[in-house]
Amino acid sequence: MALTLTKNQSISLAKTAGSSLTQVSMGLGWDPVKSKGLLGKLLGGGGEIDLDASCLLLDGNKDPIDVVWFRQLASKDGSIKHSGDNRTGEGSGDDETIHVDLSRLPAGVQYLMFTVNSFTGQTFDKVENAYCRLMNRSNNTELARFNLSQKGSHTGVLMAYLSRNGGDWQLTALGNVASGFTVQEMASDARRLIA
Secondary structure (H helix, E strand, O other), X not given: OOEEOOOOOEEEHHHHHOOOOOEEEEEEEEEEOOOOHHHHHHOOOOOOXXXXXXXXXXXXXXXXXXXXXXXXXXXXXXXXXXXXXOOOOOOOOOOEEEEEEHXXXXXXXXXXXXXXXXXXXXXXXXXXXXXXXXXXXXXXXXXXXXXXXXXXXXXXXXXXXXXXXXXXXXXXXXEEEEOOOOOHHHHHHHHHHOO
């Protein structure tokens, strides 16, 4: 059974999965706020929401090494792959997924920061049901989920990060708001939030 995480809660992936994990996926999902009544539709409520899931790879000094996002769908070493850009947020399930082969990550990568941002500038006032969930790819089970309920005029969220702890990885839920339109614009906030 998956754990539902709260802000700043951390879990060990090996302990949660019951064994060492080598393949995980971070699924991110959201829905556009549904317009209410005729007036809501006339004033532009609802519609498509183009959010982008990204993964920032950082070294032990928290310096960015690489980034996976809709303009670069794989890390330079091929250990991380993005499912592709979802421009609407419509439908059930994950809107974008980032697949990670932990066994292939270079030793210099100590942190993986997962973010969601609005490249087109739509704010999270227009988003509902935002979440991230970590999946064990070997048996397709959900290990942990973090639901984001905070609305506002921000355009990005630092959702969660993985940190290397010897041979294990630890997941920390964040949910911190940011103002960047791209993952690169949120990199300084990401560095500050990693414990």
